[in-house]
Amino acid sequence: MLTNGGCPKTALSIKDALEALEGRWKLLILFALSTGPLRFKQISKQVPGITDKTLSKELKALESNKLILRTVYDTFPPTVEYTITTHGMSLEKVMEELHYWGLAHRKEIMDRPS
Template structure:
């Protein structure tokens, strides 16, 4: 159920959430990482259509919002792995609901 409009605290919290998750890629990256830690190339393969430049930018933003963690291992060359944080995992219900809404929306708009 949607909260009643006009509540400044509700508007602020929605605005904060949208800032952390804005754009077409961040939720898809989080979904890709929900299966476990991945390296940059693995994420790029799992998120179709994203460029390396955009992936790099979005990973930095997700890290700044504490939704993912970047681990650098002392190997040659250095190994970098990205992991979803517990804070990022707290979006599981949001991703599930978006998935179900997307299925219903596709059916209603496209008919498939």
């Protein structure tokens, strides 16, 4: 377990991580890409509820944080493919832990008397 010990660097690193992953969609996009390269519409189908405008914005943010790679192929019309980077895959354990925490949280909320 991390202990702060009054260290502002710990808080700063957590802040940096949260800023890179902030929002409702980024981890879901990374999860979709963790199975292999996908095109825009394929990602859109795997992340239900996201609008094209939001997906485009989130992909740009993930790319600027070097979590995904955007590759444009010289075809007509141009083909664009997104892949998760090694840096992005380093979040695999985080995503797995969030998955298990989410399952436990859902059970806690559903089992709680009203």
